[in-house]
Amino acid sequence: AQKVTQAQTEISVVEKEDVTLDCVYETRDTTYYLFWYKQPPSGELVFLIRRNSFDEQNEISGRYSWNFQKSTSSFNFTITASQVVDSAVYFCALRAQGSARQLTFGSGTQLTVLP
Amino acid sequence: DAGITQSPRHKVTETGTPVTLRCHQTENHRYMYWYRQDPGHGLRLIHYSYGVKDTDKGEVSDGYSVSRSKTEDFLLTLESATSSQTSVYFCAISASGTGLNTEAFFGQGTRLTVV
Numbered sequence: 001a002q003k004v005t006q007a008q009t010e011i012s013v014v015e016k017e018d019v020t021l022d023c024v025y026e027t028r029d030t031t032y033y034l035f036w037y038k039q040p041p042s043g044e045l046v047f048l049i050r051r052n053s054f055d056e057q058n059e060i061s062g063r064y065s066w067n068f069q070k071s072t073s074s075f076n077f078t079i080t081a082s083q084v085v086d087s088a089v090y091f092c093a094l095r096a097q098g099s100a101r102q103l104t105f106g107s108g109t110q111l112t113v114l115p
Numbered sequence: 116d117a118g119i120t121q122s123p124r125h126k127v128t129e130t131g132t133p134v135t136l137r138c139h140q141t142e143n144h145r146y147m148y149w150y151r152q153d154p155g156h157g158l159r160l161i162h163y164s165y166g167v168k169d170t171d172k173g174e175v176s177d178g179y180s181v182s183r184s185k186t187e188d189f190l191l192t193l194e195s196a197t198s199s200q201t202s203v204y205f206c207a208i209s210a211s212g213t214g215l216n217t218e219a220f221f222g223q224g225t226r227l228t229v230v
Contacts, residue, residue: 006157035218045158045205045221091157101146101209102173103219105157 002027004094006106013082014114021077021109023092029053031097034068034075039089039108051075082113118142121206121222128229134193136225138206140186146209147189148173148219149181151202158205164189196229203227 003026013019025034036048049059051068059066063080079086089110093103118141128134138147146165150158150173160173162181170181178200180192193200206222 004157037221043203044223047218047220050218093158101217101219102148102160102163103158103207105150105159107155107157 002029002032002094002096002104004092004104004106006090006092006109008109009107010110010112012112012114015084016081018078018080019082019111019113021079021090021092021111023075023077023106025073025075025092025094027094027096029096033095033097035093035095035103036066036075036077037091037093039091041088045091048077079111082111084113084115087111087113119206119208119220119222121204121225123225124223125226126228128196128227130197130229131195134196134227136191136204136206136227138189138191138222140189140208142208142210142220143186144208144210145186146211146219147183148207148209149179149189149191150205150207151175151200152205152224153202161191161204193227196227198229201227201229 005024032053034051038046038048049066056068065078067076089108091108092106095103120139122137148163149161152158159175161175161179162173164170164183182190204225207219209219210217
């Protein structure tokens with residue numbers, strides 16, 4: 001069985017602060033994929049990043065960065081210099097290799113960035 | 116944006132009535148999924164399809180059935196709607212292969228209310 005835990009239900013920060021969203025996962029598979037999705041107030045789900053289990057290199061994309069650590073089964077997401085437009089629900093998800101690519105989602109973290 | 120269309124976008128129905136939600140894709144992707152989103156649970160998989168007429172159950176399949184008679188269409192049917200099926204339903208698609216284009220892309224969601 002697979003499980004994704006996002007322990008932070010809600011986070012509130014003031015604009016320009018940095019914020020880290022935590023994601024901890026459980027899986028018995030040796031090969032798997034981790035994802036982050038953003039759900040803005042409009043409701044759609046926007047793909048942000050995919051990470052393979054065999055690639056622990058951290059990634060940076062503009063103000064976004066991701067820290068993948070297999071030793072602690074974590075895939076954390078940091079937003080640097082947050083902006084009001086970053087306000088959304090963020091979901092971490094896990095997919096095992098060989099499956100029909102279905103995703104196991106965490107319960108999501110509601111991020112509110114205050115002006 | 117991935118070509119995924121869900122219909123209807125909003126529906127109110129009475130307890131005990133059958134309801135069918137439609138997902139239509141123009142990407143010719145092999146895999147299609149139905150998820151439901153509920154507060155505190157993130158997204159949970161209802162059913163998925165790995166080809167025409169090939170479907171399987173997900174985590175929360177009770178009370179739901181699906182059909183896929185064409186690559187582009189994936190239907191979700193609530194046989195006899197109950198109030199516990201009030202939710203936001205998302206369709207997703209995913210391509211075959213191992214490249215970066217194998218992320219799941221989501222439709223805009225259908226808000227279903229069972230009264």
